[in-house]
Amino acid sequence: MYIVGSAIVPATTRQRKKSFLRRLIIPSVATAVLAYFGFHALNGEFGLVGRARIEREVADLQSQLDVLVAERQxxxxxxxxxxxxxxxxxxxxxxxxxxxxxxxxxELTILRPRVLQQQH
Known part of the structure; x- marks a missing residue:
């Protein structure tokens, strides 16, 4: 404690040493956030794996469209x-x-039996 004039002032200049765990909070939170976004960038619906799936679906649908267009023509x-x-x-x-x-x-005629549909 210090005496300044007639008042007693507590000594506040003393600094505490930061704990080891306190120093790891911000880097560990940042690492967790980066891991979360990195995982979803690879495996998410629109990530790299999802993009490959979407491109496969587009190719399948394009081939179906080509068949249907030819049939329509x-x-x-x-x-x-x-x-x-x-x-x-x-x-x-x-x-x-x-x-x-x-x-x-x-002409030669080949008769095939018809399959009768069952009535419901």
């Missing part, structure tokens, strides 16, 4: 052959035989 071409302004005799013959169940005398 084929159907569009077949429908265009049935339009009145551009009738194809072979297409008319094919549709008539299918719908009327007709064949020519010199």
């Amino acid at each position: 084929e159907l569009t071409a077949r429908v265009s052959l049935l339009r009145p302004e551009s009738l194809d005799p072979d297409m008319i013959d094919e549709r008539a035989r299918l719908n009327l169940n007709l064949t020519q005398a010199n």
Whole structure:
């Protein structure tokens, strides 16, 4: 204690030595935060592993789209052959035989049994 004028002032200039554990708080919290974000950067939904999964899904969906586009183009071409302004005799013959169940005398017919759907 010091005496300043007529007042007694406690001595506050004495410093305490910081403990070893107190020095590790900020670095350990920073390391934990970096580990958390690093883990999610690799394994998160949009991380490196997630990005590879998303790219695989995009490739699968693109191949499905290509198949569907080709099928649609084929159907569009077949429908265009049935339009009145551009009738194809072979297409008319094919549709008539299918719908009327007709064949020519010199053709071979293979009969397949139909699978009847069960009524619910």
